[in-house]
Amino acid sequence: MTFAKRLPAALALLLLVAACGKPGTPPPKGPQPGALPSYQVRTGEVINGSPTLEAARGRGHLVVGAKEDQPYLGEKNPATGEYSGFDIEIARMVGAYLGFGPDRIQFRTIASANRETALSNGQVDYYVGTYTINANRKKLVGFAGPYFVAGQALLVRSGDTAVHGPQDLAGRKVCSAAGSTPYQRIEKDHPEAHLVGYDTYSACVDNLITGQVDAVTTDNAILQGYAAKVPDELKLAGAPFSTEPYGIGTPHDDTVLRLALDDALAAHERNGDWKKAYDATLGLSGVPAPAPPQIDRY
Ligand code: GLU
Numbered sequence: 568m569t570f571a572k573r574l575p576a577a578l579a580l581l582l583l584v585a586a587c588g589k590p591g592t593p594p595p596k597g598p599q600p601g602a603l604p605s606y607q608v609r610t611g612e613v614i615n616g617s618p619t620l621e622a623a624r625g626r627g628h629l630v631v632g633a634k635e636d637q638p639y640l641g642e643k644n645p646a647t648g649e650y651s652g653f654d655i656e657i658a659r660m661v662g663a664y665l666g667f668g669p670d671r672i673q674f675r676t677i678a679s680a681n682r683e684t685a686l687s688n689g690q691v692d693y694y695v696g697t698y699t700i701n702a703n704r705k706k707l708v709g710f711a712g713p714y715f716v717a718g719q720a721l722l723v724r725s726g727d728t729a730v731h732g733p734q735d736l737a738g739r740k741v742c743s744a745a746g747s748t749p750y751q752r753i754e755k756d757h758p759e760a761h762l763v764g765y766d767t768y769s770a771c772v773d774n775l776i777t778g779q780v781d782a783v784t785t786d787n788a789i790l791q792g793y794a795a796k797v798p799d800e801l802k803l804a805g806a807p808f809s810t811e812p813y814g815i816g817t818p819h820d821d822t823v824l825r826l827a828l829d830d831a832l833a834a835h836e837r838n839g840d841w842k843k844a845y846d847a848t849l850g851l852s853g854v855p856a857p858a859p860p861q862i863d864r865y
Contacts, residue, residue, distance in 0.1 A: 603656065604843040606663035606835070613666070617823040619692050620665060629667045631658045632677040632691035632816070636769035638792030639849045641696050643676065650674040654813075656844035657714055657832075658695040661815065664831030678766045680746025683707040686816050693828065694816035697786055699748045700863075709821065710814030711828030713860045714841070715849075717786035718807025719749045722793060724775060725802045730782055732805040736760035739781040742771035749785045752809060768793070776800055786811050791852040812860060829864050 614620055623629045633650055635643035641654040655674070662672045677685045682698060685691045686708045697717070700710040721741075723730050730736065737759040743750040745764035753762050763780055765771050771783040772793050783790065787807050794801045815832075817825045835841050836859045845856040 628671040632694035634696040635676040653849040661831035679744040700814035709817040709825040712814035713812035717788040717811040719809035720787035722783040722790040742780040795852040
């Protein structure tokens with residue numbers, strides 16, 4: 568087994584210990600899970616002219632790309648194979664709008680670096696996983712949304728008092744996911760940092776806990792989830808230093824699908840599902856629901 572492959576075990580153990588707590592300890596403080604909304608599956612109106620949806624109808628289910636190791640956003644239960652989190656709920660609510668109930672959505676884990684390829688070659692019908700909309704990616708894929716806005720931040724060990732922002736990374740080891748916008752930003756704007764790339768943020772967090780790296784950088788929404796799971800070990804340092812609008816990735820030329828997903832997001836924001844889903848998932852990391860951002864129908 569390689570070193571990198573072995574690392575997530577340490578995080579898993581810590582999370583398990585944190586989840587179980589000690590006998591006699593009071594229940595965890597902070598937000599309690601609300602009920603997840605159930606989404607009305609639209610059956611009356613059929614969306615025509617989307618090759619992606621036609622293929623999905625033929626196969627009987629949607630295949631949706633997601634993350635599986637991002638607390639409160641996209642997590643896969645290793646025992647049951649069930650996915651959960653805010654991104655997963657977004658995928659389910661827009662799926663219902665397209666006519667596919669949750670039992671007709673199959674999730675597939677796709678790492679940050681492989682999203683454009685997965686969408687271009689038809690491995691997934693759409694992708695919901697902390698996926699920043701930007702001009703470079705728009706050359707390769709389409710984006711519905713945004714449905715949430717995050718910002719790049721830093722995660723350090725709780726005893727660390729030296730790191731307050733990216734300027735403090737000089738000579739320090741900072742880990743991020745290959746192919747992500749936070750990785751690219753450090754590479755370009757902070758060449759004095761020692762940048763380490765892994766496939767996943769959980770591998771980075773494991774390296775942070777075991778002392779192999781000094782910081783993890785990615786979106787605050789992702790880092791808040793890791794910090795909330797082991798608050799004695801990890802904390803966010805400093806303020807966010809970028810804007811990361813999250814979109815639903817689509818195949819580049821399927822404009823019908825992209826605009827239908829925009830309509831779907833707007834409908835579920837209006838009827839309260841978006842906020843209910845947020846409160847029951849990402850809200851548990853301690854940040855109250857913001858207003859959903861303006862959808863950009865291009
Ligand atoms: N939102 C950033 C991105 O799309 C970082 C999170 C991620 O890698 O999914 O690159």
